[in-house]
Structure formats: structure tokens, C-alpha cells
Amino acid sequence: MNFYTIKDLETLSGIKAHTIRIWEKRYGLLEPERTTTNIRYYSDDELRKLLNVSMLVKHGYKISKVSVFDSEQIQQEVLKLNEKSLSSQGVIDQLIVCMVNFDHRSFEDLLEQQIEKLGFEETFMTAVFPLFEKIGLYWQIGSIFPAQEHFVSNITRHLLVRASAAYANHDASASVLFFLKEGELHELSLLFYQFLALKAGYKTIYLGQNVPFEDLTKLDGLQEIDRVFTAFINGIEAAELEEYIQKMSVVFKRKKVFVTGAQIALLKPKLPSNFKVVADVRAFKKYFGSLGD
Structure with a gap:
């Protein structure tokens, strides 16, 4: 069983702590327990x-x-x-x-x-x-x-x-590599962008989260890759981000590389000429127009 403070209840419910206390006193809505130091806590x-x-x-x-x-x-x-x-x-x-x-x-x-x-x-x-x-x-x-x-x-x-499986096309004329760098573990937005790419008619190579950089260097010659997409979400020092981007530019120097994520927006790193920032879904659709168009 988990226990919650009245501040937790306020955050999760959107109801002010003052109002919750009134509901307790006037209507008997909740019956909190108290710690030995007289602090209210609530159950699941x-x-x-x-x-x-x-x-x-x-x-x-x-x-x-x-x-x-x-x-x-x-x-x-x-x-x-x-x-x-x-x-x-x-x-x-x-x-x-x-x-x-x-x-x-x-x-x-x-x-x-x-x-x-x-x-x-x-x-x-x-x-x-x-x-x-x-x-x-x-x-x-x-x-x-x-x-x-x-x-x-x-x-x-x-x-x-x-949903992505419904659009899979292994014979598409252009391909996109999707991955997150080592230490990046939140892949839902990456999966969503992959879905949009598949829907637009691209073939995708999806490596997912936490990919060691050495693995990226081994892709050359094994798969035909036209575009690369990645996101920087976790906190990172500006110098480390720019260093990683420069390493990517060497590996993918003849590819179009698209980057997104909170750290790109926050740190605004210098980007090589073949890199583009994807600020949102609208920008992604602009850069990844339907192959059928």
C-alpha cells in the first residue's frame, strides 16, 4: 500500500488542499490517518x-x-x-x-x-x-x-x-533510422514519430532506446539509410550535446539528420548543415512529406 500527503492529493486531483480539508470536515469525504508527528496521510x-x-x-x-x-x-x-x-x-x-x-x-x-x-x-x-x-x-x-x-x-x-505495424512497408523507396542515444530511456515520442514516418510511406529501421554509439558506426554498409532521427530528452551538458552531435555528423555525413527533444530546444546547439531541428509534429510532417505525393 502507498501513502500520500495532502499535497500529493492536490497535485493528482487538481483540488486545492484547502478544499480537500473542507470536504473532509464538512462531508466526511476522506478519513486520513496521522503520523506520530501529526501529519495527515492518505491511502490508495x-x-x-x-x-x-x-x-x-x-x-x-x-x-x-x-x-x-x-x-x-x-x-x-x-x-x-x-x-x-x-x-x-x-x-x-x-x-x-x-x-x-x-x-x-x-x-x-x-x-x-x-x-x-x-x-x-x-x-x-x-x-x-x-x-x-x-x-x-x-x-x-x-x-x-x-x-x-x-x-x-x-x-x-x-x-x-x-498501429505502426499496419503501415509497415519494406519496399519503400526511402528509409529512416530511429534511435535514442545511450542513457535515453523514454522512447514513446520516438515511437510516435516512427508511426508518422511509416504512415507517410517510409521504411523504418527502429533501434529504440539506449543505443551505444559504437553500434551506429557499424550500420554503414549494412543497411541503406536515407534519413536519421533522434531525440535528446534527458538533461545533458551543452558541451556533451555538441560533442555527440559532431560525432553523429561524422558517421552520418551524407545523410539528412533530424533532431528533437527538450535539450535541443533548451541548449540550442550548433548544428552541421545536414542537420534539422524538428520542433513539433507539424515540422516533422513538413520535412517527412508523404512519399506518395
């Missing part, structure tokens, strides 16, 4: 309840009404919301509830519903990536634990791999 069950209640309140329910619901009634009302057209924030809130509950079926079903309604790309842009931005914040402040992040990452990774 109380976090789940607050997440569900906060979702209902955000969608117009009165707290005075919701507070008298038992757990089954709260869940039923949340399911009713799921049947309606939720805002992007409402979808993200529900995905967080599924994450906390380790509810694989509901998490995947909700994403599938959004994909059917909005399309694959739009669902990832409006729900999945904003969700991971929140998860990143929660991870920094210690409000979630690794198993929750891995749970969500594995589901979304599976969706991306499955």
Missing part, C-alpha cells in the same frame, strides 16, 4: 475516491450530493461520464484514475474510444502526451511510483507498435 483507496469525486465535481456534480454516494455509486456516475463526450482534460483525468487503479481494460478502452472519435494522431496529441507531461510532474514530486508509470507506458507502447 482514498486517493482513488478523491480522483473519482473530483472528476464528477469538475463535470457539474455538487459535492454535497456526491459525498453521500457509496463507492459503487461513485463508480457508476464516473462510467456515465465516460459514455458522454468528455473534454480533453476530462479524458486525461479519467486516464489518471485508470492509472492509479491499474485498470488496464478501462485505460485501453478509453483510448480506443478516443482514437475512434478523433483518430490516432489527435488522440496522442490531445490526451496521451499531455498525460505523460502530468506523469512527469508527478514523478518529480514523488506522487506516483515506478509501477504506475510503467503500467501506462507499456499500454501506450503496445498501441503505437500495433
